[in-house]
Amino acid sequence: MTILAYLIPISLFLGGLGLVFFVYTVKSNQYDDPEGDARRILSDEYDDHPKS
Numbered sequence: 001m002t003i004l005a006y007l008i009p010i011s012l013f014l015g016g017l018g019l020v021f022f023v024y025t026v027k028s029n030q031y032d033d034p035e036g037d038a039r040r041i042l043s044d045e046y047d048d049h050p051k052s
Contacts (some may be wrong), residue, residue, distance in 0.1 A: 025031070
């Protein structure tokens with residue numbers, strides 16, 4: 001039963017750490033265009049070297 005005294009805070013810490021990293025990825029716009037990169041690789045419509 002004393003193992004729960006260790007496991008509950010550890011699990012809450014790891015859950016909070018995961019939540020912090022999830023919020024970080026959302027704020028850094030990593031989910032804005034999930035299909036864009038895949039389509040740019042397969043399509044010739046996109047220019048890798050724009051003229052500026």
